[in-house]
Amino acid sequence: MLLDVNGNQAYCYTGGKAFDPGLPAIVLIHGAQNDHSVWALQSRALAHRGYAVLAPDLPGHGRSGGTPLSTVEAMAAWVLAVLDAAGVSRALLIGHSMGSLITLEAAHIAPQRVSGLALLGATYPMRVSDALLEAARTEQDAAIDMVAAWSHAAWLPGPSTAGPGxxxxxxxxxxxxxxxxxxxDGLFHTDFAACNAYANGEAAAASIACPTLFVQGKKDMMTPPRLAQLLTGGIKHAKIVGVDAGHAMMSEAPDAVLFALLRFAQDAHEVQSNG
Incomplete structure (x- = not known):
């Protein structure tokens, strides 16, 4: 699905179903140097269970045009513009890693637009080491190798995941x-620098009133659960689910992540319907 957002083409994967803005909407936001494909299993499963799914490529990523945005605040505003372009008044927002900061900020600046918030691999502050920032700027291949290794708890997926081996x-x-x-040029560094510079996490967390879920990888080396305490403590009504995976939990523990999101989406929709 292609949308015009702020004068540029924005690509949104809809999970293999025609997008219907009349259905309960779910928006899934990817992390740094990624695109919509990291949500392949979850987006399709949600779309085939009665949700209107949008998994956009952020500006300058994947199939979306425009210049990569340099701040989490700008990316959050862009996500809200995607909702406008798609004709969606309110949506459940799901974000992974950098995407978790983006969705958190979007829920902070426009709470009336957000029916629920699911944060995967979220920490605050989301510090990026000087060495990794410099590698992302000057040795991008080395930075990619480092992040690929640190994001996973094992080299191979378990036997129950799609494509074992x-x-x-x-x-x-x-x-x-x-x-x-x-x-x-410099996409990786732009994304990492945005994560590193984001300073509104505590204030944003304190403002969240909608149903909220944290999904944490028990073996996450990039965003360890212990570093999420400013967020989990700030959103005291949030539920926390741990999955047996590293940072790349959507591919390492796809079923566990999906089941957690399905249960949360159902509960958030019931809250919205009864509210």
Whole structure:
């Protein structure tokens, strides 16, 4: 699905179903140097269970045009503009890693637009080491290799995941390499710098009143659950689900992530319907 957002083409994957803005809407936001494909299983499953799904490529990522945005605040405003372009008044927002900060900020600045908030691999502050920031700027291939390795708890997925025997690390590496080849110069550094600079997490968390879910990888080395305490403590009504995976939990524990999101979406929709 292609939308015009702020004068640029924005691509949104709709989970293999025609997008119907009359259905309960779910928007899934990817992380740094990624695109909509990280949500492949979850977006399709949600779309085939009666939800209107939008999994956009952020500006300058994947199939979306425009210049990559340099701040979490700008990306949050862009997500709200996607809702406008799609004719969606209110949606459940789901974000992973950098996407978790984006959706958190969007819920902060426009709470009336957000029916629920699911944050995967979220920490605050989302610090990026100086060494990794410099590698992202000057040695992008090395930075991709580092992030691909650190994002996964194991080289191979478990036997119950789709495509057992597939190297999830190499799949993630190829996606980031493709983003580097097709995207704007310095895309990785732009994304990482935005995560590193975001300073509104505590205030945003304190403002959240909608149903909220944290999904945390128990073996996450990129955004360890212990570093999410400013967010989980700030949103005291939030539920927390742990999955047996690293940072790339959507591919390492796809079923566990899906089941957590399905239950949360159902509960959030009931709250909205009864409210």
């Amino acid at each position: 597939t190297s999830v690390i190499n799949t993630a590496r190829r996606l980031m390499q493709r983003m580097a080849a097709r995207g704007a």
